[in-house]
Amino acid sequence: MTAVLEISGLGKTYKSGHRALAGVDLSIEKGEIFALLGPNGAGKTTLISIVCGIVTPSEGRVTVGGHDHARDYRAARSMIGLVPQELHTDSFETVMATVTFSRGLFGKPRDPAFIEQLLKDLSLWDKRGSKIMELSGGMKRRVMIAKALSHEPEILFLDEPTAGVDVELRRDMWNMVRGLRERGVTIILTTHYIEEAEEMADRVGVITRGKLILVEEKNALIKKLGRKTLTLNLAEPLDAIPAELGDWTLELAGEGHELVYEFDSQAEATGVPSLLRRMTDIGIAFKDLHTRQSSLEDIFVGLVHEPKDGEGAAT
C-alpha cells in the first residue's frame, strides 16, 4: 500500500493563543476509509482545514500524493475534494453552473458527461436548472458533495457529512462513499455518529485536545480494547451479590433479575466457566444468558473521557 497523504509534526496555534493541534503525525493509505473521531473542539476541522489549505499550520509538513503542500500547493490541492461542515452556497447560480465552475477552478477540462453522471448519482439532475438558494438544506448538501467531486479528486474529506441530514440522504451518501472507494478514492471523514464509523471505516483515529491519541484498524481496535459483558437472567431475583461470588466483579441489574459480569474477551482465562460452575454449586439458577462485545462508541467514550474533579487523568 502507498500513502496518499502524509502529515508530520503538524501543529496549529490560533492568533487567540489557542493551541488547537499539536504534534500530529498521520499517514493515510490510498483507497482507505479513515474516520477521525473526537469530541467537540478536539481539532478535527482544524486538521482538515490545514490539509485543504484553508488554515495555515503553525508547524509541520503535509504531502499529498508526494506533492509538498506548501511548495506545490496547486498540485496538492487539486487532488483533494472537501465537503465542509457548513453549507455556504447561498448562490444565484444554478446547480449545473456551480458544479461546472468548481471543476474549472481546479484546471480540469470541461466534461459534460461526467458532470451529468455526478448530478444523476446525487439525485440532482432534475434540479440542474434550479438556483442554489432555492434548494432545501439536504439538496444544498448534495450540491456541496457534487462540487467537491467535480474535479475527480483522489482524496475526499467529509467533515460531519451526515450531521442533520435525513435518512435518505445519509443512505445515498454512504452508497456514494462505497462507490468512490471501489474506484480507489481515499475517504477521510469526521463524524459524531460513531456507529457510522463502525460500519464504514477501515481505520479510526481518535483526536482529543489537539492530539491524535490513537490510530488503529477498526476491527483490531474493537478486539483489543473491547470488553465483553455477560448478562445472566436469573431464575429468582437476588437482593445482593452472594459472598461466594466475591472473586468476580459482578453487578446486579434489572431489579435483581440480572447478574452482569464484565470481562476481557482477550484474556486467557475469562472467568466465565468458573463463575457458572460456582453459581451452580451455590444453587443460583439462570434462565437465559447473553454476551455483548463493547462497541466503538464504548471504546471512544473511554478514550476521550474528561476527568472530573477528584478523578485521575484521562487515559
Ligand SMILES: Nc1ncnc2c1ncn2[C@@H]1O[C@H](COP(=O)(O)OP(=O)(O)OP(=O)(O)O)[C@@H](O)[C@H]1O
Ligand atoms: N479561527 C479560530 N481562532 C481561534 N480558535 C479557533 C479557531 N477555529 C477553531 N478554534 C478553536 O480550536 C479548537 C478546535 O476547533 P475545531 O473546529 O478544529 O474542532 P472540531 O474537533 O472540529 O470540533 P467540532 O466537532 O465541534 O466541529 C476549538 O477550541 C476551537 O474553538
